[in-house]
Amino acid sequence: MQAAVAVCESEDYRYGLTRLLEPPLRSFASPRHPHSLRTKLGLVGWVCLGWLPQAFGCWGQPSCPRDMVMLEAGTFTLGTDHPRPYEQEVYERLLPAFCMDRYEYPNVEGSLPTVLVSWQESVALCEAQGKRLCSSDEWERACRGTSAQRWSYGTECDSEACNTPWEIFQEPPPPYAKSGSHSRCRNAEGVMDLNGNVSEWVQDVWKGPRADFDARDFSSDTTFRTVRGGTMWNHTFYGQDCLSAHGHPETVRHIDDGLRCCMGVE
Numbered sequence: 180m181q182a183a184v185a186v187c188e189s190e191d192y193r194y195g196l197t198r199l200l201e202p203p204l205r206s207f208a209s210p211r212h213p214h215s216l217r218t219k220l221g222l223v224g225w226v227c228l229g230w231l232p233q234a235f236g237c238w239g240q241p242s243c244p245r246d247m248v249m250l251e252a253g254t255f256t257l258g259t260d261h262p263r264p265y266e267q268e269v270y271e272r273l274l275p276a277f278c279m280d281r282y283e284y285p286n287v288e289g290s291l292p293t294v295l296v297s298w299q300e301s302v303a304l305c306e307a308q309g310k311r312l313c314s315s316d317e318w319e320r321a322c323r324g325t326s327a328q329r330w331s332y333g334t335e336c337d338s339e340a341c342n343t344p345w346e347i348f349q350e351p352p353p354p355y356a357k358s359g360s361h362s363r364c365r366n367a368e369g370v371m372d373l374n375g376n377v378s379e380w381v382q383d384v385w386k387g388p389r390a391d392f393d394a395r396d397f398s399s400d401t402t403f404r405t406v407r408g409g410t411m412w413n414h415t416f417y418g419q420d421c422l423s424a425h426g427h428p429e430t431v432r433h434i435d436d437g438l439r440c441c442m443g444v445e
């Protein structure tokens with residue numbers, strides 16, 4: 180900003196620009212105030228080079244598509260000092276700024292989330308929109324905010340905030356919630372439904388323990404991928420908070436597994 184004003188007020192620049200523009204701008208400059216043209220040109224330069232780009236994001240300002248939320252860059256504490264079987268040990272991660280869908284896929288307020296979708300199909304769905312699956316670190320950073328909280332909406336569990344209260348297999352079909360219908364289930368930046376509703380595929384290979392039903396049905400060389408955040412069903416082995424993670428074979432579809440897309444800032 181200061182550099183732009185300084186350039187506009189340098190002697191050579193002002194002399195050349197005034198001579199070039201003086202005829203058409205003669206009426207713009209007041210004859211009673213010979214320095215007013217210089218002042219006005221300075222103001223025009225300030226507006227063009229300073230205020231407008233910031234106001235309209237013309238250039239230089241990182242941004243996200245309108246249906247996505249920006250998560251600022253930083254170093255974040257992830258994992259926990261006292262991990263349960265499906266959680267990670269504490270670690271720190273430097274993450275650049277990124278964009279995250281505000282809602283579970285298809286990222287439309289009022290729509291039911293997409294389920295019965297494999298990890299491989301999830302990758303394709305995001306890529307079709309010019310996006311990608313979120314990484315597990317990105318997902319956890321979004322859910323835990325900047326202070327490593329356990330719930331997207333705060334530090335204490337509120338069983339009514341998100342779609343998390345259902346006894347497992349209590350009432351088929353699964354009680355999915357429409358995206359955005361739990362208004363308090365949001366992180367500080369406005370990302371919704373991270374805790375509960377449907378689990379969300381992320382990019383990462385799952386290296387943790389395998390649930391019995393997965394280990395029984397799939398060979399040892401099957402690639403497992405990570406899902407985050409738990410589902411509408413409570414009392415699952417992987418929980419429903421921001422540390423919740425477990426793995427499934429990348430080719431399978433489950434009735435409570437969905438996805439969320441991310442992308443870099445533009």
Ligand SMILES: [Ca+2]
Pocket residue numbers: 283372373374375376377378379408409
């Ligand atoms: Ca979710």
